[in-house]
Amino acid sequence: MEHLINPGVKDIQISGIRKIANLVSQFPDALSLTIGQPDFPTPDHILQAAKLAIDAHKTTYTANPGLLELRQAAAAFVRNKYEMHYTPESEVIVTTGASQALDITLRTILEPGSEVLIPGPIYPGYEPLIRLCGGVPIYVDTRSNGFKLTAELIEPHITDKTRCIILCYPSNPTGRVVSGQELADIASLLEQKSIFVISDEIYSELIYDQPHVSIATIPSMREKTIVINGLSKSHSMTGWRIGFVFAPEYVAKHMVKVHQYNVTCASSISQYAALEALTNGVDDALPMKEAYMQRRDYVYNRLLQMGFELEKPEGAFYLFPSIERFKLSSMDFTMRLLNEHKVAVVPGDAFSIYGEGYIRISYAYSRQVLEQALDRMEDFVRKL
Known part of the structure; x- marks a missing residue:
């Protein structure tokens, strides 16, 4: 019966971001810098509003x-x-x-x-x-x-x-x-x-x-x-x-x-x-933005010190360094980094063919995770 499935749907591939994120689950000791999801909890006043709505049967x-x-x-x-x-x-x-x-x-x-x-x-x-x-x-x-x-x-x-x-x-x-x-x-x-x-x-x-x-x-x-x-x-x-x-x-x-x-x-x-x-939460993003900015500066400077070429982002929580000097495809670089040093990033080709030669790093993670992951990455690139 599969031949009856819409060909347009059959041709769609699962997102490369999700593929890598799912793969990381097989590496319990890996540090993941893959998902673009804030590591901050939803502000408590928003949780309370949702609870009140439930109690009011809305x-x-x-x-x-x-x-x-x-x-x-x-x-x-x-x-x-x-x-x-x-x-x-x-x-x-x-x-x-x-x-x-x-x-x-x-x-x-x-x-x-x-x-x-x-x-x-x-x-x-x-x-x-x-x-x-x-x-x-x-x-x-x-x-x-x-x-x-x-x-x-x-x-x-x-x-x-x-x-x-x-x-x-x-x-x-x-x-x-x-x-x-x-x-x-x-x-x-x-x-x-x-x-x-x-x-x-x-x-x-x-x-x-x-x-x-x-x-x-x-x-x-x-x-x-x-x-x-x-x-x-x-x-x-x-x-x-x-x-x-x-x-x-x-x-x-x-x-x-x-x-x-x-x-x-x-x-x-x-x-x-x-x-x-x-x-009541119009400025809830401000403390998160301040933390992201500090993380951006830390990760950006660490990558520069490792010899990566990259643009400094003005927003969001991603960096997109070039890996062309390592003569590896973005997928090969990603898999070796994961297998050999237990750090997960997203290969650039997940973002179209124009992302090949790059990797995406999310810094929506704690400073401790970022420091440990970048220490491992530094050891990895030093050995390439």
Whole structure:
């Protein structure tokens, strides 16, 4: 009966990030620097809000786009933090994580043959969703540009089939940030073009040295941009699965139909927890960001001392050093490091072919784990 399975689904591969993370379970003494998950607990006041919601039996369906008070809080959050303006009743959708937000966005705007420009290397979750919609992912190589997707790189790839461009900043896996001027240049390029931008801003609260700027705040881009965000990284709520779509009404009203038939609504209890996060916890990310910044500086300097070439990330919690000087593929380097020195990282080719020759290191781990893992890595590279 397997021959009856949708070929598009059969062709999809499990994420390289998850493959390595699952493999680590076979090495009980290994130190893992693989998963991009905050090592901080969900703030206690959010836990208490969820418990109160359970005790109050708030366990029924909510409105399809989410609790109105949560949509109001989300709109207020991005307005006060980033100067983005969305109408809660018609331009905000609460989703089951940012991944589902991406799914309903792509299902709404793509049709078979639509081309989607994606920076490479990039998080592996975009391409399968595009392909499941019948779309065609077109990678834009950013390696020569410090892993930044700019107007100059985008322009040669635009065709009459280009339906949208995906921006993700701070970036997974590189931590790089697209500046306000670079966003303005992209806006100028797209001003006379009917092309959507999907702006994945899930790490917006984790930018270290500059304020977060959304391309949706540029007047000419507001009606062309669909912003994805959520609470997984900012409030250490990965398992709560709460994401948000901010989109102009003319597209949001169609996205909510896809959302309705996809999941009906996000978990009611998670929504009440999210409401607490976005009202009484608007600055919950600040102490986490400070800790990540210290970890970034420590890991970055250690890698430089080992002789790695790498860009210094401006946000998120990843580093993406080059391993080309070792003359090993990213997978061979990763497996040898795991087998010989019990340290797990993610091979760069998990982030498209443009990630080959690199590895991704997550520093969303304690200082003690980072020190031990980097000591082992230093011993490993010294012997190569």
